[in-house]
Amino acid sequence: MTKSDPNRVLRRLPLVIGGLGAVLLLMNRLLTPELTNSQARGDVVGVILSAVLILTGLIWQQVQPRTPETVELIGEEGFFLAADLPETAKMELAWASRLLLTNTVTRSLIVYYQGKVLLRRGILAAKSEVTPGIILNRVLETQKPIYLVALYVYPGRFEFDYLPENTQGVICQPIGKGGVLILGANAPRSYTKQDENWIAGIADKLAVTLANNG
Numbered sequence: 001m002t003k004s005d006p007n008r009v010l011r012r013l014p015l016v017i018g019g020l021g022a023v024l025l026l027m028n029r030l031l032t033p034e035l036t037n038s039q040a041r042g043d044v045v046g047v048i049l050s051a052v053l054i055l056t057g058l059i060w061q062q063v064q065p066r067t068p069e070t071v072e073l074i075g076e077e078g079f080f081l082a083a084d085l086p087e088t089a090k091m092e093l094a095w096a097s098r099l100l101l102t103n104t105v106t107r108s109l110i111v112y113y114q115g116k117v118l119l120r121r122g123i124l125a126a127k128s129e130v131t132p133g134i135i136l137n138r139v140l141e142t143q144k145p146i147y148l149v150a151l152y153v154y155p156g157r158f159e160f161d162y163l164p165e166n167t168q169g170v171i172c173q174p175i176g177k178g179g180v181l182i183l184g185a186n187a188p189r190s191y192t193k194q195d196e197n198w199i200a201g202i203a204d205k206l207a208v209t210l211a212n213n214g
Contacts (some may be wrong), residue, residue, distance in 0.1 A: 070187040073107050073123040073164035080120045080128070089118075089213040096202050097121045104199070105190040106183045108163050112136070113179030113210055122184075125164050130182075133159025136185045139180050145170045147196065150184075152190035173199050176207030 041152075056154060063072045079097075081090050093111060100106045101122050111119040112130045132140065135156045139146055148170045151157045160170060169185040185191065191199075 001211050009102050023065065030156075043151040059138065069167055070105075070190075071168060073184070073186050075108070075123040075125050075164040078120065078124045080124075082116060085118060089209055092206060092209040093119045096127075096206055100183065100202065103196050105169075105185040107186045108167060108184035110162065110182040111175070111179065111206070112182060113175060118210075121165050125162055127162045130162050131159070132200055135159060136172060136180060138183075139174055140178075143174045143177060145174060145200065146195070146200045147191065148172075149191075152188075169198070171199060173203045176211060179207070179210065181206065 058104075082091060082207065087091070096120060097111075098121075100109055106122065107169050108122040108124060109119070110117060110121075110130060112132075115129065117130050130136075133156060135146055135148070136159065147169050148154050148157070151160065151167055163182070163184040165172065166185075167184040168188045170189055171181075171183040171191060173181040173183070177179050181199070184197065
C-alpha cells in the first residue's frame with residue numbers, strides 16, 4: 001500500500017492561507033458601502049501578505065524535495081542460509097544482512113555467489129532460485145555495481161522475479177569476482193550516495209570472507 005507524502009499539507013499551507021486571505025479581502029471590499037483611508041491601507045497590506053504567501057507556496061511546491069513514496073512489499077518475511085556454509089561465513093552473512101536491513105531502505109536481500117544462492121533475507125518472493133539475466137551478468141562481468149533507482153521503468157526488471165514483484169529500487173553490488181549482493185528497496189530513488197558507499201564496503205568484506213571459506 002502506498003504511503004502519502006507527510007510534507008504535502010505543509011507545502012500547501014501557504015497557498016491555502018494566501019488564497020483564503022485574498023478571497024476574504026475581496027468579499028470585504030465588495031460588502032463595504034464606503035471605503036475609508038485606513039481600510040484602503042489595510043487592504044493594500046492584506047493583498048501584499050496574501051501575494052507573498054501564495055508565492056511562497058508555489059516556490060515550496062517546486063523546490064522542496066518530496067519524500068519517496070514507500071510501499072509494502074508483496075511476499076513473506078524469511079531468513080535462509082545455505083546449509084553447507086562454514087560457521088564463519090554464516091555469521092558474517094547474518095551480520096551483514098541485518099545491518100543492511102535495519103540501517104537502509106533495503107527490505108529484501110539476496111547473496112548470489114559462484115552460481116549459488118547463499119542467503120535470502122527480508123521480504124521474499126515465492127521464487128528462490130536466481131537466474132542471472134542481462135543486468136546481473138553485466139555486474140558479474142564488469143564487477144561494477146548497478147543501481148536501478150526506479151525498477152518499474154526498466155525493461156530488464158522482469159529478470160528480478162526472485163524479488164518481491166513490487167520492489168521499487170534495486171542495487172546489484174559485486175562481491176569480488178564471483179558474486180553479487182542484490183538489494184531490493186520499498187521506495188524508488190531512496191538509496192543515498194553514502195548508502196551506496198557503505199554497501200560497497202560491506203560487499204568487499206563479504207568477498208574476503210567467502211573467498212577464505214570457499
